[in-house]
Amino acid sequence: xxxxxxxxxxxxxxxxxxxxxxxxxxxxxxxxxxxxxxxxxxx
Amino acid sequence: xxxxxxxxxxxxxxxxxxxxxxxxxxxxxxxxxxxxxxxxxxxxxxxxxxxxxxxxxxxxxxxxxxxxxxxxxxxxxxxxxxxxxxxxxxxxxxxxxxxxxxxxxxxxxxxxxxxxxxxxxxxxxxxxxxxxxxxxxxxxxxxxxxxxxxxxxxxxxxxxxxxxxxxxxxxxxxxxxxxxxxxxxxxxxxxxxxxxxxxxxxxxxxxxxxxxxxxxxxxxxxxxxxxxxxxxxxxxxxxxxxxxxxxxxxxxxxxxxxxxxxxxxxxxxxxxxxxxxxxxxxxxxxxxxxxxxxxxxxxxxxxxxxx
Numbered sequence: 001x002x003x004x005x006x007x008x009x010x011x012x013x014x015x016x017x018x019x020x021x022x023x024x025x026x027x028x029x030x031x032x033x034x035x036x037x038x039x040x041x042x043x
Numbered sequence: 044x045x046x047x048x049x050x051x052x053x054x055x056x057x058x059x060x061x062x063x064x065x066x067x068x069x070x071x072x073x074x075x076x077x078x079x080x081x082x083x084x085x086x087x088x089x090x091x092x093x094x095x096x097x098x099x100x101x102x103x104x105x106x107x108x109x110x111x112x113x114x115x116x117x118x119x120x121x122x123x124x125x126x127x128x129x130x131x132x133x134x135x136x137x138x139x140x141x142x143x144x145x146x147x148x149x150x151x152x153x154x155x156x157x158x159x160x161x162x163x164x165x166x167x168x169x170x171x172x173x174x175x176x177x178x179x180x181x182x183x184x185x186x187x188x189x190x191x192x193x194x195x196x197x198x199x200x201x202x203x204x205x206x207x208x209x210x211x212x213x214x215x216x217x218x219x220x221x222x223x224x225x226x227x228x229x230x231x232x233x234x235x236x237x238x239x240x241x242x243x244x245x246x247x248x249x250x251x252x253x254x255x256x257x258x259x260x261x262x263x264x265x266x267x268x269x270x271x272x273x274x275x276x277x278x279x280x281x282x283x284x285x286x287x288x289x290x291x292x293x294x295x296x297x298x299x300x301x302x303x304x305x306x307x308x309x310x311x312x313x314x315x316x317x318x319x320x321x322x323x324x325x326x327x328x329x330x331x332x333x334x335x336x337x338x339x340x341x342x343x344x345x346x347x348x349x350x
Binding site for chain 2 (some may be wrong): 015016035
């Protein structure tokens, strides 16, 4: 976070990228789950 | 790399700090504006295809098309970072601006490319996956690496990549390639040359500076305008094909005809216009033209083809 002491601009940017990657991975997990359910249900 | 690129300076990409790029830079690598048109035409193919696809699988298909388009853009930016650094329009991109290391962009594009194709194959079907892989490969290897710096016909042949998304959307539903999806392909394929040549008529200075042999650079403005007229004339009957084939009703046919005539009128104006105003107007209209053609096709089907 910007206000946290000792956190440089590079750290802040890396943290934002980490959170974005987490969001992408979580979305992928949900999507794979839904696709599996749909495919198993024979559409 | 081509002969041209060997004469160009190495970019500052290697000098950027590790982790220097932020999320906006990764988004920029995906070429979001190009992606939006690709996603739209892909959706049109998916919507116009006969049959039905489960909404979750349709969403996955659209995500894969978007990711594939983004991957192509990222790999293209990785390869073209040398000339991007020299052109006004592109020098602010993440790689030439030194905000991202080249390997980072290539890795990002590569993961997206492989991931989107595998996901399309596993979740949707193999025909759509093969077409998506073909689109990415054509854009990267045939257009970007092979043709762009070698021939003024680069955008004519390279246009195949931009024209494939409706076929991918169609194949996602049907699992096949059909005459109707080839017609959608042909519309975008014939639209691409006048669209890009209109742009290059008022942007040829940049292309000449970096040695990209766009038609106005190697053949001159007069020849480019002649080719624009030729392709715009050929585009008109192609846009009417969905009506003749029964894919769309009379309303589409009339509207497509009027849009085609307006486009042809702008091409004639470009022929007589020695300023950049005509090409700029034609370039702007070309985007609206393609967008409206596909909106009309979608509307026609949504209204039950009664229009």
